[in-house]
Amino acid sequence: MHTDKGFSHQFTEALLQWNRTENHRQMPWKGEKDPYKIWLSEIILQQTRVEQGLKYYERFIKTFPTIQDLAAAPDQQVFKLWEGLGYYSRCKNLLEAARFIANDLQGVFPNQYEDILKLKGVGSYTAAAIASFAFNQPYAVLDGNVFRVLARIYDIEEPIDTTNGKKNFSRLAGLQLSREQPGIYNQAIMDFGATICKPFPECAACFFSDRCEAFLQGKQLLLPVKEKKIAVKERWFNYVVLQHKNVIAIKKRASRDIWQNLYEFPLIETSGPASLKEIHLQLEKGFGFSHHDVIFKKEIFETKQRLTHQVINFSFYQAETCEVKDIPGFIWVGWEELNHYPFPKTLQEYIINN
Ligand code: SF4
Incomplete structure (x- = not known):
């Protein structure tokens, strides 16, 4: 200057x-x-x-x-x-x-x-x-x-x-x-x-x-520079990809939150990074699975997505269930049918790569 x-x-x-x-x-x-x-x-x-x-x-x-x-x-x-x-x-x-x-x-x-x-x-x-x-x-x-x-x-x-x-x-x-x-x-x-x-x-x-x-x-x-930028909210989305043989549980997002009308796997949103134990517990409480109903098959897959005012941290857990359980709001569809349903970008990428 x-x-x-x-x-x-x-x-x-x-x-x-x-x-x-x-x-x-x-x-x-x-x-x-x-x-x-x-x-x-x-x-x-x-x-x-x-x-x-x-x-x-x-x-x-x-x-x-x-x-x-x-x-x-x-x-x-x-x-x-x-x-x-x-x-x-x-x-x-x-x-x-x-x-x-x-x-x-x-x-x-x-x-x-x-x-x-x-x-x-x-x-x-x-x-x-x-x-x-x-x-x-x-x-x-x-x-x-x-x-x-x-x-x-x-x-x-x-x-x-x-x-x-x-x-x-x-x-x-x-x-x-x-x-x-x-x-x-x-x-x-x-x-x-x-x-x-x-x-x-x-x-x-x-x-x-x-x-x-x-x-x-x-x-x-x-220029000029302002310090107070619009706050970016950070969120943690833990998706449990529930599979029984060849079918997967998915549901349409209905709330007025992001991605309305797109499909997703059972979601457990937490206020920070969650442990596998926590996810297990939430799966029992939120979706009515008992401890023995679900076997987590694979290491989690993690990624991030930036939206205008949000950063979403994703964790995907693959899990096998012992039956096609009736979960309110969910449908069970075959892997190959998933491409008929609209998913948010990161979930779409997950599906393609798995
Ligand atoms: S209009 Fe403003 S920014 Fe452009 S040259 Fe003039 S003083 Fe600089």
């Missing part, structure tokens, strides 16, 4: 230049200096897409042109106007903050970052946006767009969703900020992330591609 000041300066300058000449992203609150309107737009956009938030913003500004108008409105009217936006705690906080400003601050919106941050429902991102857009104070915004842009131009593999990652990105965002034009810079980097350095970036149209670390290494789609 570049640590020299020259690199961050180059990006900031190039970004501001792009913003002056090529950034055509239009939004009604862009260039707005009224902190009330900026605050309103930011709260609406907290969990809402721009296209959806736009009409709500316009309706709110039309109905409540000033913060005093909003503060004086009955709860019901404000909630009705918010209807359809979801996350109603935002609306509750909006009203509480508007009434606090109208009553306790004589209707004057706070003009210092620390005071803005104290308003109900305002976090560090929103406070930085208001402080920089309305009051030109040097606070860098750090939203999903900014994380993505910084991770790529500097090639940072540190996860953005850890405490340390957030702290380091926040420090870097502060270093990158234009001290002379913090509001314009903040809006520009978010516009750049939303229109060029998107999740699938348009590097061919990017003014910084000759210096972007991720692009130069072909890593742009791998």
Whole structure:
């Protein structure tokens, strides 16, 4: 990663230049200096897409042109106007903050970052946006767009969703900020992330591609990194291939679990690797076989299968029964007929190889 000041300066300058000449992203609150309107737009956009938030913003500004108008409105009217936006705690906080400003601050919106941050429902991102857009104070915004842009131009593999990652990105965002034009810079980097350095970036149209670390290494789609991946569940499937002479016990999977409607052998699922003794015991308890009814013939065969959110550990036990026992849900079919039934991939492979 570049640590020299020259690199961050180059990006900031190039970004501001792009913003002056090529950034055509239009939004009604862009260039707005009224902190009330900026605050309103930011709260609406907290969990809402721009296209959806736009009409709500316009309706709110039309109905409540000033913060005093909003503060004086009955709860019901404000909630009705918010209807359809979801996350109603935002609306509750909006009203509480508007009434606090109208009553306790004589209707004057706070003009210092620390005071803005104290308003109900305002976090560090929103406070930085208001402080920089309305009051030109040097606070860098750090939203999903900014994380993505910084991770790529500097090639940072540190996860953005850890405490340390957030702290380091926040420090870097502060270093990158234009001290002379913090509001314009903040809006520009978010516009750049939303229109060029998107999740699938348009590097061919990017003014910084000759210096972007991720692009130069072909890593742009791998960044930013998140630590919290979707948990992969590990499972242990122990199949007992019960055979009597030439027939095998199989059953259709009916539960809403994986492989619904495919066939399988008697299954004993355990929470970890199981011993032969445990399998014997479960075969007795679950399928009604007594200890002498079944003879385990062969060493177990083990394999693994990875699914999107699961890893299945398979163990197959071949066992001979003394009779064709009636097991609820099971049918007994000949080995050669097994290919008429659909089986999950690993079971199919097992059948072919045995
Ligand atoms: S070159 Fe591509 S990845 Fe790098 S900043 Fe530009 S758009 Fe983003």
